[in-house]
Amino acid sequence: MKNPVERLSGMLLGGDAQKAALIFSERNRRYFTQFPATDGALFITADKAYLLMDFRYEEAAHYGARNCEVIGFDSLMEKLQELIRKHGVKAVYLETETLSVAQAQRFEKAFAAAGAEALLTPELDRAVRSLRMIKSPEEIRKIEASQAITDAAFEHILPYIREGVTERELALEIEFFMRHQGAENVAFDLIVAAGKNGSQCHAVPSENRVQRGDFITMDTGALLDGYHSDMTRTVALGAVSEEQRAVYDTVLKAHLAVLDAVKPGLPCNEADRIARDIIEKDYPGTFGHGLGHGVGVEIHEEPRFSRLDPTPCEAGMVVTDEPGIYLTGRFGVRIEDMVLVTEEGCRSLTKSPKELILL
Template sequence: MDYKKIFDYTRRADAIIIFNGGEESIDKTFFYLTGARSGIFENSALIVTRDSIKIVTSKLEESAASETGIETLIFNKRSEMEDIIRNETKNFDSIGINYSSMTLSLYRDLMRMIPDKDFIDVSESILEARKIKEPEELEKIKNAAKIASDALQDAIKKIKEGITESELASEVAYSMMKLGATGPSFNTIVAFGKNSAIPHYSPGNKRLRPGDFVLIDYGALYNRYCSDVTRTMVFGRASQEQRDIYETVKEAQQKSMDAIKAGKNGRDIDAIARSIIDEKYPGKFIHSLGHGVGMDVHDHPALSPSYDFILKRNMVVTVEPGIYIPETGGVRIEDDVIVTDSGHTRITTAPRDLIEL
């Protein structure tokens, strides 16, 4: 990754510090800039200037850091880390900080270490840099998308009457890892029957019965990059109502997806899908059409009725219209696409026709 890219979006900072705390406060920008495949890098830092990038970490992560080829400064105890940060920043007046990923306690620690600096929020600059994917990032996301797409066929074989939502969710995760995923990119959603009307449902012990919708929202993590896919099926023969709901969602997805290309406004893409759904099921499409995908499964806003967002080449976004009817169930179809100058490339390839199990 070209670490200098971030400075294209920020002019005021002399240097940028990415500062990690414990396991729950790790900034993924650390891995975006270093490309580190291994390691957690708790209590580590990254010091980035227009001319250099350096990892500051403990001996615990020395081997993982060496794999990156980036200059690494090793410390044995906390006081040594603080001394390294002071020394490496002594000639800089303004320090860029990713405020959106920094806890208050980490910020206070940094202020104590280098109190004479002017701290600048560069979180928006980092976000802008991460929106446009580099070729190596696209390859990782494509691999994550392929793993997820292929895993569905394996998981479908495990679906039978009486299986619970949690059991099927575990089968989906297992299938992805067998195919090369590091793990799921988020907690897999499996919802049966009326539970499928809850977009962010957590799978439980409900058992599958004939006539149920089967909604699976899942993704693979591959070398720290995510995919995000949703497919909705019917266990047994679908009713006419279920078919109508499904075909409406499928039409909304296809027509909105067909309009995607660089230069288009995400708000207008959302409006295409929303108008198709609202004509038959007014008010039943209750979320945005799509979001960015990258190191985070929700990498950035993208296709939303309330967000003015211009699509650019090599962004990766989801297209996921849905219809949700309480006490009946819901349908969502979600795919990941790469934005191109002339249109898009769909990288998730799981079947999109209604599957009756």
Template sequence: MAERTERLMSLLPEAVGEQAVDGALITSPANRLYLTGMETSAGYVLVTRREAYFIVDFRYYEAACKQVSHCKVVEFSKIGETLKELARQEGLKGILLEYEGISLSSAQQMETIFHAAGARVVKDRTLDRLLHQMRRIKEPGELREMNTAQEITDAAFSHILAKIKEGITERELALEIEFFMRRNGAESVSFDLIVVSGKNGSLPHGVPEEKPVEKGDFITMDIGAVYHHYCSDMTRTVALGQVTDEQKQVYETVLKAQLAALAAIGPGKSCKEVDAAARDLITQAGYGRCFGHATGHSVGLEIHEEPRCGPSSPDILEPGVVMTVEPGIYLPDRFGVRIEDMVVITENGYQNFTKSSKELILL
């Protein structure tokens, strides 16, 4: 954590445009956690060129003093007064704010507070770019946590296969998966789990309903666990009973597209190139209009991070980036198929964290 705050200090630009910069204020939960190692529902991290402050209220002060040693922990009752005092103490003239992680009203509040202390805030994407740059390359410890999260997810998938039977509802399956992951070490789930069957499978982000699973249904399960704050993400589509030739064809097309994207992924490859490997194959099979989302996204403290593998992505993959690879085909009001693995880019290619079988499983 100390290395992270020190690196952010070193990355602070001298100026943005004509405005000098000598500090940054971080307010979003994921970035606070990344820089402090402590999860809180509220708080601020102020980073200057010589010091880092973790600013919390009474609820978190004692715990922060015990858990966070690389930042000066400051308790506040009125955040405006505390920030003005620190800004004057540090002689701050220009403060970077997050662009994505702060509301308009909060940005206006910070502008008023720092103006009263003789400082100006910079309202652009500079700080977001710096934090994205830091967070996109995962450290060895982060990768270990994500691998464990995926191990829990793989185990949950194996567990649920024995529970899928005619008449059980999507909601019951989603709850069983979540309970299993929590019983086996997960702090929480990475997102609201997606378990959709039959016609509901055409909804990429469908919500589990009281719909019972029926013979001939495809069942798509997009699931993930959180372990020590880090997320996993995996999707598998299975079938209950026999399926039609068309269903098998769609499944095989998605599987071939996913394998093609995996074959294309690696250091130095463009995200656009990885996306095209899957998308072109699906389009050639006649299903191009039925694949409307990106082929993948990065994962970490948040389930959706940068970069993303989409048709217009400008990013180049680097070792340490964790990506999902998840093409899909969705036939409106009929059925859908998605297959998703989570991989880390290595010096020579990639390592796949996901171990669950991708062959079509007929239950």
């Protein structure tokens, strides 16, 4: 299989020596070169790719970057002008979704001085999006390794959940464990929400203390080797009411129905509808967010299990399945797996149990 740079060049440039592409955003630079840096640019021509790094990253990039030649610069614009002239480039595609107006204007001016046009059109963004939606076997292995840390963190945290512990204490313990297991970072600001805070789907861990009878929702994930994981589990401390169990069972039913349905060709909005219909039947208006999102070098990427996304599922996509019910000011339940679309159907990359755990 060709590497991502080669695939992008073939898809976007098609061998046209007078065209080039500039990857400027941090996440996409890492996707194409496997090298993390907060600054720099990837310049791709029909037959060559250059990773442009300043003094801070140049030496490390020589050791770690893939699929490109690393060259240093003192002035990024001057180096780009040099490469444009060297390769006879007349037009350069830019990532319009990530550029500010001021950055775009600087690129336009610099490229014009070198005899090239800055293409502020959506073609490059579309091409990158289509590449990133379909994960390679190597990417899937990285996501699974990241998820293994997340699964281990869930098992680790269960004995810490006791009466009087705060949401913040639990979140910190999960983060410490993940980093101790080798994660370079958490995938996002972790969510731990107990009792009435669980009705806030993106609650911020606070000094709220766990009480007996509480649901505790934990939305966690690790960042490992540039790839994210994402998992939510809701557990309970002590006995739960009939209403709590009914809510949990409904969310689980919706979650499992999606796992049964996802396969190549299924529209993403149909996956959302399957879960939403189950929840809306008995708990109308309590599931206010989309069913899921792609996961990879970013925690939220395309495609989306959403009412607004008709993208057909394809083998190699990794998308979350995370239905929830949120009863304002009372409690909430969410269950989330990462789902890999396969040629035959789908496979969950998440190993933690889904059945309600009573601690």
